Amino acid sequence: MNDHLAVVDLGYGDAGKGTVVDALCASDPVTAVIRFNGGAQAAHNVITPAGRHHTFAQFGSGTFHGVPTHLSRFVVVDPLALAAEAAALGNPFHLLTIDGDALLATPWHRAANRARERRRGGARHGSCGMGVGETMEYALSHPDAPRVADVTSPARLRARLAAVRDALGPLDDVPPLEDVVDAFLAFGRTVSIVDGGHLDxxxxxxxxxxxGAQGVLLDEWRGWHPYTTWSTTTFANVAALCPAFVRLGVVRTYTTRHGAGPFVTEAPLDLPEAHNGVGEWQGAFRVGHFDAVAHRYAAEVAGGVDALAVTHLDAPPRVPGLRICTSYELDGARWERIRPGPAEDLGHQAALTALLDRARPGDLERPDDWADRIGELLQAPVLLESHGPRAGDKLFRQAAVV
Incomplete structure (x- = not known):
């Protein structure tokens, strides 16, 4: 690998970004893994050749190979969750740098997130319950929202944390302010906080x-509103950080979705998940046929992809009923393309959600070569085939390197 490369999920998340990044870091020297969106709600599963498993959240998925992680200014940093993850990894803080301008997620953001979902009852939007959306929402209306650099100033940190508490409270199950201040100051003494020049x-x-974290079909502006994330999941943040890079889109051989929202190709397929299931905040883990229509839309609104990583290629031989959906049936019409709407038009996205709730699978096929057919449908070469969870289960197609 001679170029910078961005890994983006073209679905609803859980397509295997972690295992792809792990394989990239195992196959070639990588200077750093750079996180460019989301926060502690990421769940990227990696299994080493020896069988060790870790679900990466804020540390990059190249950590087992000694590859440093940089959390860019677009990441929502949760010091408490980061400390727990670091402990599970043996505290590799020497591999971590964090942009001082990144937002801080606090226990009040997390509690407010969970309280909001409880109030929705059976009409939940779906959430990881980590407060990432509340952190982003608070920052939009509060210029003094706490940021990572604030942990170097006890007085400023205390004032900004108190402001969050007062704005979002009263809330249950949150620690006292001084306990949070002490924990965040300890975080500041432990990690390496840098400015924007470090990334350059x-x-x-x-x-x-x-x-990347989550998937394009959950993007804050391009996903099926309101069942989306408060995060830019396309390549847009990468483009703001790096002048040139290869765009790698990740898809499974079957489409999945955690929690509520449209899922046109959902089907009762026998596809058990070792590391995904029903979550208290996310809801059920849902599976269905490969949705070429939705994934084509994701590639289009992401600005295109240079290559693909196709994961779970071990699934089709085990599941004879699995198919690829190449069109929808909607109100008597056949859809092969979801037409993107204007940028940042949530009204259009909500209307699209209502349409997709009525759509049903149209044409279904079962190809002989799943990777080649998916590449053909998404109009991009396949760079990586994944036939299992470990780096050794990956096949790189050298002809697809761009």
């Missing part, structure tokens, strides 16, 4: 991998 230096040292 990393990019100048050698190839970096940008690791």
């Amino acid at each position: 230096r990393l990019l100048g040292q050698g190839p970096c991998v940008f690791e």
Whole structure:
């Protein structure tokens, strides 16, 4: 790998970004894994050749290979969740740098997130319950929202945390202010906090991998509103950080979705998940046929992809009923394309959600070569085939390297 590369999920998340990043870091020297969206709600599963499993959240998925992680300014940093993840990994803080301008998620953001979902009852939008959306929403209306650099100033940190508490409270199950201040100050003494120039230096040292969180079909502006995330899941943040990079889109051989929202190709397929299930906040883990229509839309609104990583290629031989959906039936019409609407038009996205709730699978097929057919349907070459969870289960197609 000679170029910077960005890994983006073209579905609803859970397509295997972590295992793809792990394989990239195992196959070639990588200067750093750079996180460019989301926060502690990421759940990227990696299994080592020896069988060790870890679900990466804020640390990059190249950590087992000793590849440094940089959390860019677009990441919502949760110091408490980060401390727990670091402990599970053996505290590899020497591999971590964090942009001081990144937002801080606090226990009040998390509690407000969970309280909001409880109030929705059976009409939940779906959430990981980590407060990432509340952190982003609070920052939009509060210029003094706490940021990572604030942990270097006890007085400023205390004032900004108190402002969050007062604005979002009263809330249950949150620790006292002084306990949070102490924990965040300890975080500041432990991690390496850097400015924006650090990322430029990393990019100048050698190839970096940008690791995305969640998926394009959950994007804050392009997903099926309101069943979306408060995060830009396309390549847009990477483009703001890096002048040139290869765009790698990740898809499974079957489409999945955690929680509520449209899912046209959902089907009762026997596809058990080792590391995904029903979550208290996310809801059920749903599966269905490969949705070429939705994934084509994702690639289009993401600005296109240079290559694909196709994961779970071990599934089709085990599940004879699995198919690829190449069109929808909607109100008597056949849809092969979901036409993107204007940028940042949530009204259009909500109307699209209502349409997709009525859509049903149209044409279904079962190809002989799943990777080639998916590449043909999404009009991009397949760079990586994944036939299992470990790096050794990956096949790189050299002809597809761009």
